[in-house]
Amino acid sequence: MxxxxxxxxxxxxxxxxxxxxxxxxxxxxxxxxxxxxxxxxxxxxxxxxxxxxxxxxxxxxxxxxxxxxxxxxxxxxxxxxxxxxxxxxxxxxxxxxxxxxxxxxxxxxxxxxxxxxxxxxxxxxxxxxxxxxxxxxxxxxxxxxxxxxxxxxxxxxxxxxxxxxxxxxxxxxxxxxxxxxxxxxxxxxxxxxxxxxxxxxxxxxxxxxxxxxxxxxxxxLDEADEALAWASRRVGNERVVREGDELIFDARDLPPEIERRVVAGCIRLLNAKAKLDGPKVTRLLNTLRGAGKSTLDGVACDARGTGWVFRLAPERATGRTG
Incomplete structure (x- = not known):
């Protein structure tokens, strides 16, 4: 050749x-x-x-x-x-x-x-x-x-x-x-x-x-995505606290996209293998905004007072400690 x-x-x-x-x-x-x-x-x-x-x-x-x-x-x-x-x-x-x-x-x-x-x-x-x-x-x-x-x-x-x-x-x-x-x-x-x-x-x-x-x-849009990721990390550092085995997120008065990203970050902190597609996270956000509770990818999520609380669901927690 x-x-x-x-x-x-x-x-x-x-x-x-x-x-x-x-x-x-x-x-x-x-x-x-x-x-x-x-x-x-x-x-x-x-x-x-x-x-x-x-x-x-x-x-x-x-x-x-x-x-x-x-x-x-x-x-x-x-x-x-x-x-x-x-x-x-x-x-x-x-x-x-x-x-x-x-x-x-x-x-x-x-x-x-x-x-x-x-x-x-x-x-x-x-x-x-x-x-x-x-x-x-x-x-x-x-x-x-x-x-x-x-x-x-x-x-x-x-x-x-x-x-x-x-x-x-x-x-x-x-x-x-x-x-x-x-x-x-x-x-x-x-x-x-x-x-x-x-x-x-x-x-x-x-x-x-x-x-x-x-x-x-x-x-x-890639630059916008990076900016949103940066802002979400800052909000997470300021508004997410760990108490025992729970993460508590103060989501008051935040833009929906920042809410979405911080919530996804909380779930991934508790379950690194979580696969969070858009519709799943949207349904979870609607539930939390309505003061409800749900479980997503092994993480129990519920609204409590002024915060949204995330913890490993019982069956997953049992599996991790066995």
Whole structure:
């Protein structure tokens, strides 16, 4: 396989600027890339290699959901070999369960994070782009998500960074074509059994929707979400007290969203494994505002005087002390 052509300097300058806008990425820091072999991740591979050189390593997650997946991982390995990039193939452990897409996504990130940690990589980059952001925002809008959900794909989450959110998919396809490489075509991207695939087809005909505007909006909401989280932590520190095995929250005269976040924080303090979706928390808040009581994810919650009280439900408390 001939060595791929490097992207032009103007694109490399843009890529480096976007990396540093997202995170303080230094040229001498070791960087990991999640590369599937599709055009977006191959473009990331080419841009990162030409920008950061020997600092870059790559990993491909073989989901083993399609017969071609192992061959596709080998295809990426061959490209990395030609570029002089260290490459690792990761496989998903355990049996599939629940929502297939969610299962694969959660384990994929877990595997990539573990790999990056084991290799002592400073950053882990993925190739999410503006069109991905638009799809995510529309999907979450359709589900009635709040501020956090509508912030979409975050440009940075810990050491996971996504420097291509300001790039369009067709730009990334162009980079790969100009390099002389082919890219893997995953048929699941067009499979109508998947919500995202159906949405992608619909958005392809909606030229009045601007993916870059969705990126700007999501970034603004991400900042708003961070501000709300900061305010909620301050309120929690000031208004939540522990008395024995109970947490008591003085929720008087607070905005509903701050109430929601502090209540969720109280529940997670008592049960770190709590899975708090929006409708559950909304129902609990309505109950507490009406001076009622309820149990959510193993935590008993009730209104008492001027406070809302949270404690482990008896059956969970018994289980913890046994």
């Amino acid at each position: 001939p060595t791929p052509n490097a992207p032009p300097e103007a694109l490399l300058d843009r890529f480096l600027s976007d990396c540093r806008r997202v995170a303080p990425v230094a040229r001498d820091e070791r960087i990991g890339l999640g590369v599937s072999g599709g055009p977006d991740s191959l473009a990331l591979l080419l841009l990162a290699h030409a920008t950061f050189g020997a600092s870059v390593e790559a990993a491909t997650v073989d989901h083993r959901l399609r017969p071609e997946s192992t061959e596709e991982a080998e295809f990426v390995a061959a490209i990395c070999h030609d570029l002089g990039i260290r490459h690792t193939v990761l496989t998903l452990p355990g049996r599939r369960r629940g929502n297939l897409g969610q299962w694969a996504r959660e384990l994929r990130y877990a595997q990539l994070r573990e790999w990056a940690s084991g290799q002592k990589l400073a950053w882990l980059m993925t190739a999410h782009h503006a069109d991905d952001q638009l799809e995510t925002v529309v999907m979450r809008l359709n589900r009635g998500s709040g501020v956090g959900g509508m912030s979409g794909i975050r440009a940075r989450n810990g050491n996971v960074v996504r420097p291509l959110l300001g790039w369009r998919h067709n730009e990334l396809v162009g980079i790969v074509r100009a390099s002389g490489l082919g890219a893997i075509d995953d048929p699941s991207n067009r499979d109508d059994r998947y919500d995202r695939a159906r949405l992608r087809k619909a958005l392809a005909t909606a030229d009045w929707l601007d993916p870059l505007a969705a990126v700007t909006m999501a970034a603004a």
